[in-house]
Amino acid sequence: MNSAEFLLWVRGPGLNIAMAIFIIGMLIRLLEIFMLGRKRNLAELRGNGVSAGLRTIFTRSAPPDKNSLRRSIFTYVAGYSFHIGLLVVIFLLTPHIQLLQSL
Structure with a gap:
């Protein structure tokens, strides 16, 4: 082949x-x-559920405090670099663009 x-x-x-x-x-x-088979959550929302969800996503993406950032700066930089690079390869690399257009 x-x-x-x-x-x-x-x-x-x-x-x-x-x-x-x-x-x-x-x-x-x-x-x-x-x-x-989880039970249904009957609690009322205190505010806008969408904004609370987005806030949770962003707060959990950031380091919890400055000490953990100092101790593991490489982990945060490597993680963000990997995911940004992965998105660039998937959506901006020419063979992938051609593959997505052919679908």
Whole structure:
């Protein structure tokens, strides 16, 4: 198998297999979550639920205090660098853009 045949396989059956595994895995996870049978939360919201959710996302993305940032600055920088780089590769790399356009 040369590189052209491999690329055709990756774009065809390989992509279909990967998508099937992803969808089946996500469905299994969703079924597991729904089968937990948690009780319904009857407490009233104190404010806007969306703004509270966004605030929670941003506060948990930042270091909790300055001491933990001093001790593990590499961990925070490496984590943010990895995720920003991953988003750049997925959405801005030319082969990925062409793949998304062909779908």
